Amino acid sequence: MELRADTRIFVAGHRGLVGSAVVRALQSQGYDNLILRTHQELELTNQLAVNEFFDQEKPEAVIMAAARVGGIHANNAHPALFIRDNLAVQDNVIDAAHRTGTAKLLFLGSSCIYPKMSPQPIKEDYLLTGPLEPTNEWYAIAKIAGVKMCQAYRREYGFNAICLMPTNLYGPGDNFDAVNSHVLPALIRRLHEAKLRGDGNVTIWGTGTPRREFLHVDDLADAVVYMLKNYDAEPIVNVGWGRDVTIRELAETVMGAAEYQGNLIFDATKPDGTPRKLLDTSRLTALGWTPKISLKEGIQRTYAWFKANVADARL
Numbered sequence: 001m002e003l004r005a006d007t008r009i010f011v012a013g014h015r016g017l018v019g020s021a022v023v024r025a026l027q028s029q030g031y032d033n034l035i036l037r038t039h040q041e042l043e044l045t046n047q048l049a050v051n052e053f054f055d056q057e058k059p060e061a062v063i064m065a066a067a068r069v070g071g072i073h074a075n076n077a078h079p080a081l082f083i084r085d086n087l088a089v090q091d092n093v094i095d096a097a098h099r100t101g102t103a104k105l106l107f108l109g110s111s112c113i114y115p116k117m118s119p120q121p122i123k124e125d126y127l128l129t130g131p132l133e134p135t136n137e138w139y140a141i142a143k144i145a146g147v148k149m150c151q152a153y154r155r156e157y158g159f160n161a162i163c164l165m166p167t168n169l170y171g172p173g174d175n176f177d178a179v180n181s182h183v184l185p186a187l188i189r190r191l192h193e194a195k196l197r198g199d200g201n202v203t204i205w206g207t208g209t210p211r212r213e214f215l216h217v218d219d220l221a222d223a224v225v226y227m228l229k230n231y232d233a234e235p236i237v238n239v240g241w242g243r244d245v246t247i248r249e250l251a252e253t254v255m256g257a258a259e260y261q262g263n264l265i266f267d268a269t270k271p272d273g274t275p276r277k278l279l280d281t282s283r284l285t286a287l288g289w290t291p292k293i294s295l296k297e298g299i300q301r302t303y304a305w306f307k308a309n310v311a312d313a314r315l
Contacts (some may be wrong), residue, residue: 001104001226003031005227006224008035009033009034009035010057010062012063012066013066014036014200015039016065018071019065021065021173022224024221025218025221025224031185044090045085045092051096053098054097058100059102060104061097061228062093062104066089066093068081069175071186073180094149097159098153098159104161104162105161106163106227108164109144109166110143111168112143115129115132116134118130123281124238147236150162151163153287160232162231165235166215167215167277167279168212169214170217171302172302174302194262195259200263201263202260202262205267206250206270206271209247210274212276212277213242213278214295214298216291216301216302219241219292231287238284240284250295252264254299255294257300
C-alpha cells in the first residue's frame with residue numbers, strides 16, 4: 001500500500017503501550033491524518049458502534065493495536081473476559097474494515113500464539129503445531145483466531161490484511177502494576193521502590209536462568225509503519241530483537257539503570273516458567289527491517305520515563 005501524508009489511518013487502541021507508540025511513529029514520519037477514538041468514545045466490543053464508526057469515517061488503513069492484555073495473574077483470573085473481548089474486538093473491526101473498503105489492515109498478534117514447547121528460536125511455521133502455555137491460552141486462542149480471520153478474509157474477499165507477531169514489549173506507557181504487569185516493568189518498579197526504601201535485598205522468583213527476548217515498543221512501532229508500507233502477503237511475520245537474555249541479566253540491567261546498590265536474591269523454590277522464548281526474525285530481516293534500540297538503552301529510557309511519570313503511570 002502506498003501511504004500518503006494524508007492517508008486516513010485508524011489506530012485502534014491508540015492510548016495503550018503499542019498504540020501510543022504507533023501514533024508517535026506515524027506522526028514523526030509525517031502521517032498526521034490519524035483517526036483516533038478513546039475507549040469511552042468507541043467501544044470496540046460493540047458491533048453496532050463499530051459498524052457506525054466505519055460507515056462514517058471509512059479509514060483507508062487500520063492498525064489493530066487494541067486488545068485486552070495482562071500478565072499471568074490477569075489471564076488466570078479472567079479467562080472469559082480475555083477470550084470474549086479479544087474475539088469481539090477483532091471480529092467487529094476486521095469485518096467492518098473489509099465491508100467499508102479499507103485498503104489495508106495490520107493485525108498485531110503476540111508471541112504467545114506459539115506452542116509452549118516450540119523449538120527455539122520460534123519460526124512462524126510453528127503456529128498450531130503443539131499445545132499452548134496454559135496460563136495465557138485464552139488470550140492466545142483469541143489472537144490465533146484473529147490471524148486466521150485476516151487470512152480467511154484475504155482468501156475469500158481479497159482483503160489486504162497482514163499479521164505481525166511481536167515478542168515481549170516494553171517502554172513508556174507500560175503497565176507497572178505490582179500484580180498484573182509483565183516481568184520487565186515489574187522489575188523496574190520493584191527495584192525503584194527498593195532503592196527509595198533503602199532495602200538491602202530484592203527477591204526475584206525462580207533461578208534467574210530462563211531466557212527471554214525483549215523489544216522496545218518504539219522499535220515495534222517503526223516496524224509497523226515499515227510493514228504497512230512494504231508488506232502485502234498472507235504469511236505472518238515475527239517482530240523481535242533476535243537475541244535474548246537470562247532473567248538474571250535482565251534484573252542486573254534494570255538494577256544498573258535504577259542505580260540500586262543492594263543485592264538480588266533468586267528464590268529457586270518459585271517456578272521458572274518456560275526455559276526459553278526467542279523468536280526467529282529472519283523473515284522480517286529479509287524484508288529489510290531490523291531493530292535499533294538496544295536492551296540497555298531501552299531500559300534506561302523506560303526507567304527515566306517511569307521516574308518522570310510515576311504519578312500518571314499504570315500502577
